[in-house]
Amino acid sequence: MEPPEIIQLRPAGIFAFIKIFPMAICAIGFLLMAWRFFPFLIWLSLMCTLLTFYRFIYIRNIRYELSAEIIRVTRGLFFKRIDQVELFRVKDYVLTQPFLLQIFSLMDLELKSTDPVNPVIRLRGIPYSDLVDTIRTHVQEAR
Secondary structure, three states: OOOOOOEEEOOOHHHHHHHHHHHHHHHHHHHHHHHHOOHHHHHHHHHHHHHHHHHHHHHHOOEEEEOOOEEEEEEOOOOOEEEEEEHHHEEEEEEEOOHHHHHOOEEEEEEEEOOOOOOEEEEEEEEOOOHHHHHHHHHHHHO
C-alpha cells in the first residue's frame, strides 16, 4: 500500500507583496513627512515598517495541506492555529482570479463546507492549477 499523496501549498511571494504594498507606501509616506515636516513621525514610519515585515512573514508562513481525506490550514507565527476539515464535508468550490492575480497566474479558492467551526475555507494567493479538479476527485472518493 502506497502512502497517501499530500499536496502542500502556500501563498506566493508576489501575493504577499501585493498584500503589504499599501502599508509599505504608508511607511514611506510617514518617513518622507518626518524628514520634511515633523521628525516625530519617524516613529510612525518605523511602526508601519515593522507591521509590514510581520504581515509579509505571516502571509508567507500560511500552509495549506490537502490529502485524500482532509484539508489542513496552518497559520501564525507566535501562536499557531491549525484548522482541519474533512473532505466529505466540502459542498461547493468557488475559484476567483481578480485582475492582479491573473497577471501573476495566481488564484483564490474558497471551499464551502458543512463543518460548524469552518464553514468557509479560503486558500488565497496559490498558484493557478487544476486543484479544484483534484479536490473534487478527493471529495467524491471520501463520500
